[in-house]
Amino acid sequence: MxxxxxxxxxxxxxxxxxxxxxxxxxxxxxxxxxxxxxxxxxxxxxxxxxxxxxxxxxxxxxxxxxxxxxxxxxxxxxxxxxxxxxxxxxxxxxxxxxxxxxxxxxxxxxxxxxxxxxxxxxxxxxxxxxxxxxxxxxxxxxxxAGLNATFLRGTPPAGSISLLSQSGAFIAAAIGWAARNDVGxxxxxxxxxxxxxxxxxxxxxxxxxxxxxxxxxxxxxxxxxxxxxxxxxxxxxxxxxxxxxxGRTDAGGAAAASHTGAMAGSDEAYQAAFAQSGVVRAMDVESAFDFARALTGLPVPDHDDVAIVTNGGGPGVLATDAVGDSRLSLADFDASTREALADVLPTPIAAANPLDVRGDADVDRFREALDVVAAADEVGGVIVLCVPTGPLAFDDLGAVIGGVRSRVDKPVVTALMGGAEVAAAESVLGSHGVPNYFDPARAVESLAVLADYRDGAVREHAATTAFDVDTERAERIVIRALDRGVDHLGVEAMELLDAYGIPTPAGGLAESEEGAARIAASIEGPVVLKLASPDVVHKSDVGGVEVGVPTEDVRETYRAIVERARDHDPDATVLGVRVEATVTPAAGVETIVGAKRDPQFGHLVMFGLGGIFVQVFEDAAFRVAPVSERDAREMTREIQAAPMLRGARGREPADVDAVVETIRRVSQLVSDLPAITELDINPLVVSPEGVCALDFRARLDAAARPGDDCPNSDPPEYYSDSSSGSNMSSIAQSK
The missing domain is CATH 3.40.50.720 (NAD(P)-binding Rossmann-like Domain)
Known part of the structure; x- marks a missing residue:
């Protein structure tokens, strides 16, 4: 840096x-x-x-x-x-x-x-x-300045787009493309x-x-x-x-130790960074120049409702499909707009959106229709589509569209779908800052980018606030693991979450059958037993998790879990078994909150649909830490499963505020403890009453060990055979 x-x-x-x-x-x-x-x-x-x-x-x-x-x-x-x-x-x-x-x-x-x-x-x-x-x-x-200090062929036309590139070959191609397409x-x-x-x-x-x-x-x-x-x-x-x-693919993801590590590739980090910094991302070269041209010459729309004016039904359908695939929507013409269109258009033409002015339309019909549509308050932007016909000269239409654009403070884009006759119109359109595209979908996408930029430009950076947490306690947990030569943490370190105020079920780590029985006796009802071993990542696969264990069966179950672990891997380090209160995932939505340290941007925080199918659906949102409250709330809206949190199909809405707070607490945790390179809380069960972290894993980097001034003389609490003072959520308490 x-x-x-x-x-x-x-x-x-x-x-x-x-x-x-x-x-x-x-x-x-x-x-x-x-x-x-x-x-x-x-x-x-x-x-x-x-x-x-x-x-x-x-x-x-x-x-x-x-x-x-x-x-x-x-x-x-x-x-x-x-x-x-x-x-x-x-x-x-x-x-x-x-x-x-x-x-x-x-x-x-x-x-x-x-x-x-x-x-x-x-x-x-x-x-x-x-x-x-x-x-x-x-x-x-x-x-x-007339300065071409390159060894390439050609010089681009002058304009207002400044270009930087980490590829010299891209510069060479861009110069030629800009000259051919008259992009300055x-x-x-x-x-x-x-x-x-x-x-x-x-x-x-x-x-x-x-x-x-x-x-x-x-x-x-x-x-x-x-x-x-x-x-x-x-x-x-x-x-x-x-x-x-x-370089959007990430071949290294398969080697990750956590779900977050596998899903949070480098491209997710860039996507999150661009979103948090207001950068408009293009996925291909054509789109990059399309977006730059639109942003150079056009104002941003006040809202996302657009109008399509066309002389061809097919292009209108293509544009309508493209609008449906985008963030935009078709404007619903109000009564005054429909009446004004009826006054200027021949009777058979319906005052609908898309507005098909018919193949026999001349430039005057286009002018009258565009004047009405562009002036309508319910229209935030206009897409003009046209195919060449006998009654219409494209250069005249270009002048009409340019004039409309000059009179209204709204974006206007065109798709004049012709051959040589388009060139004269493009020159006129360009003088008014109106970009033309052959493909109606490109015109729609460029208009949508203006709305994306508007939202990013008006987005004030929200400062992150720190929670009152026990950082020293968390550092002791990390240091103790590193001192033992361990580069993974599991359920034995659930107290790490407790130190950062993230709700966990009541319980603790037992190092013996007797310790397990004591912890179980302090918890009402059947309990859950989970193997605590940094060498066994997927506990369920080796019989390392037992749910609904009655108090009287805890000793026997403890013994069986440890024996299965030994059979699976005789050399595995077994720290004991975590005994905790039963939380039924069916009472809420299983989500995941995680983090992965990215070499360029620092920790990337993830939120998504959790549980055992987390990597099947890969439904997740990402942000670069530190994560603000607004960013965290946006993450809860971006995932496809968002309706589940907000009460889909008659379900009671989940406590989204608790999810937002948990995302922010995880962001603070990994920011405070850079030794954590990967982290998963999966599942984080979300119910109407709150959240509860049911499982946890993390990967550590010894090179980022917390400072030696951190107190670590006493064993951290998660190594004791005692019930933890867990920050238990209301969902856990209700069980």
Whole structure:
């Protein structure tokens, strides 16, 4: 983590003088491509190469120190062999050059030797306080300055989308796509290996840039996840961020020790981080540019009810299906809107939504229909669909749609589904910020993204509040386990939950048959016995759980459970058997609350449908810790089983407030105890009266051991043959 300094990167995009270190006329070389691409730069270009006297008519200097003063070099692009890059950057720093782009490859991506070179490069850049892009990148572009400091072919048209990418190949493809589709870009940055500057630095820079309306980011990884969330949350409130995250699969999930660990892959962490920071996520390249275009030129809708106006029934059906699959809904035209449409449309046309103005519609009919629909209060946005017909000229329709968009503060998107005749209309539409799509579904999706961004932009960050918990007691439990060489916790550590105020059934850990009988005698009614062994993860599979055991049978049952464990694994560590009050899951909904430590973002907290089928249905929601009350409440709404919590099919609603509090307490627990890498409370039974944690497991990391000043001289309570002072919920008490 550690790159928290806010840097001024304007010199990268607004230089007056650019030096190309390694400039040459040699055909096919990177140094030549860089120099040729800078031919249209508004300022001066200075070649630096000790092997040449001139490059394309420009006087060439042996080193940066030989460049005549007092004119300064604002930006240097380095294209020399990897072995000489560190020295070259050091000379640039000594000469006072503050902004450097290193396109040279052969660093961390090339192995151990390259990794050492990159560490030296980073140290050199930081010593001289250089804003360094790369190494191993394709360069940067700033269209307002005429700056193309890349070795790629072509320059994109000027616009207000600023693009960053961790893939140079994506930059190359994006430039060509933008030029072909007339999508304007402002700044373009290929991040390369991110030795100094990373994606968060540029997101912060473009937040202060009045010429950047949207940030589009291609990401494969984020180095400092918490810094990214904090920065993106602040930036996205004013400047939309669209992220295309590659590498969505997580092959390592199968090796996880908990349900949460198996389900909470890296992509879930990114999805949660994007949601919590207001970043709009795109799942493919086409969508990424669709979303960026919509967010660049259109206002966000006041509400999610939209209208479809079309001259073709088929496209209208496609758009209606797409609306049904999205967060949007079709607006219900009120009486005044229907009357106004009846006044301007031929009698056979029904004033319904979708509004089919028929295949014989000319531009005037479209204009009259759009004027009425776009002005209706019940319409938050408009989707215009059109196929080419004899009575209609697309360029005239483009002007009509653009005029409507200019008169109303609502988003308008189009799907003009034609061939060559669409181009003229797109040019007119583009001048009004209206994007056109061939596929009606893409038009609908882009309109839905505006609503997504609206919700994220108005979302105020809710501060998390800490509960009054017994952290020292919890630390003692973790330290004791680590001292014994244990990297798992199970039901023997239920007191860990108790220390954080998470309700558990009354009971305790018994180390003998007699201890089990004593605990059972303190509990009214039949009890539950559970094997306590860090080496047996799935207790039920080995006969390690017995439910509804009468008090008089506790000794025999204790003995049988231990014997089964020994038969299953003679070397397994058996700490005893937990004896606790019976809680009937049928009295509530079985859910799961868990957490997994993510290398980029820290702990990821999960809530979902629990019980034995948790990984069958995989119905879960995720957030990055710390989790606020609002985030926790949203998690309870996002799962498909949410209606079960709120009283589906005549059931009494569950205590959702208790679930929300438990999610927040788990978030605090794993934030306070980073040694916990995975955690499951499954099931957490939720009833109308409260919650109760019936089972628990966790994985520990000895490298994150709590501080030595934590008291650990006395054995933690969960090792004693006594009934615990468990924070028992009302559901447990009722049983």
């Amino acid at each position: 550690g790159k928290a300094t806010v840097r001024d990167l304007s010199g990268l995009f607004e230089p007056d003088r650019v030096a190309v270190v390694g400039a040459t006329e040699r055909p096919g070389s990177v140094g030549r491509a860089l120099f040729e691409n800078l031919a249209d730069f508004d300022g001066d270009v200075v070649p630096v190469n000790p092997s040449r006297d001139s490059v394309f008519g420009h006087a060439c200097y042996a080193s940066i120190g030989d460049v005549p003063r007092p004119a300064t070099v604002d930006l240097a692009v380095v294209a020399v062999p990897a072995a000489t890059v560190v020295d070259a950057v050091g000379q640039l720093g000594e000469a006072g050059v503050e902004n450097v782009v290193v396109v040279t490859a052969g660093f961390r991506e090339a192995g151990e030797r390259g990794g050492r070179l990159e560490r030296d490069l980073r140290e050199t850049a930081l010593t001289h306080d250089i804003n360094l892009v790369g190494p191993n990148c394709v360069g940067i572009i700033s269209t307002p 870009l402002k700044d373009v940055v290929s991040l390369g290996n991110e030795a100094v500057l990373d994606e968060t630095d540029f997101i912060a820079e473009w937040a202060a840039d009045p010429e950047t309306d949207v940030v589009l980011a291609y990401l494969e990884d984020v180095d400092d996840g918490r810094r990214f969330i904090e920065t993106a949350r602040s930036v996205s409130a004013e400047t939309p961020i669209v992220a295309l995250k590659a």
